[in-house]
Amino acid sequence: MQIQNHVTMSSTVLLVSAIALAGGAEQVTLRLDTVQAKPGEIVPISIVMETTELVGGFEFTLSAEGNDVTEIGWDGPLFSNGWNGWDTLNADNSRTVSAACIFTEDQVDPGEHLLVNAFVRVPSDAQPGSFIAFEASDSWFANYFFEMGDVLVVNGGIEVVRTADFNGNGNVGPEDLGMLLGFWGMNEEADLNGDLVVDGQDLTMLLAVWGTSG
Secondary structure (H helix, E strand, O other): HHHHHHHHHHHHHHHHHHHHHOEEEEOOOEEEEEEEEOOEEEEEEEEEEEEOEEEEEEEEEEEEEOEEEEEEOOOHHHHHOOOOEEEEEEEEOEEEEEEOOHHHHOOOOOOEEEEEEEEEEOOOOOOOOOOOEEEEEEEEEOOOOOOOOEHHHHHHHHEEEEOOOOOOOOOOOHHHHHHHHOOOOOOOOOOOOOOOOOOOOHHHHHHHHOOOOO
16 A cells, blocks of 8 residues: 555656646636536536647546535546546545546547546535535646646536425325426425426426436
């Protein structure tokens, strides 16, 4: 374990040193998705990178207003050929994500690609209609020649919605539809998206999860 940690630390030092001595690279865009989730859920949020150059390395810290970023899914095309990065859970429940690539055969063409998925736990007491900001900070990018480029971050978040299983029987069905129609035009238990009115948007959301747990 000590040998492995020493190798990882040495590699990181070499990478940072190479980046510090390098020139400039093109700007990349790091885009964080906005998703809907119910209280108590662990929801995946995709992080997309758009670049005109091959990736040499990157790092950023993900935070969700103090909520737990539980894990990172290294399932983007950049990581489908055998190389992975590192992620570290910080004391404030944020997670730092970093990676470095030194082999051209592990690369994908420049473009807009899914980078990773981050999994965030939504608090069980989160209120429907509330929004949890999902943000990236302390970001840097280096191209394949370890030249530093600017990172434009487009942050995302989680729109907290109510479960459509109104009667709590574990399945969204006719009884739940009847309850939604009974509250039509009002702000009661059938307000799924938290916009303070039960309307066609809530009906669409209910029908989308018909026959599921909601």
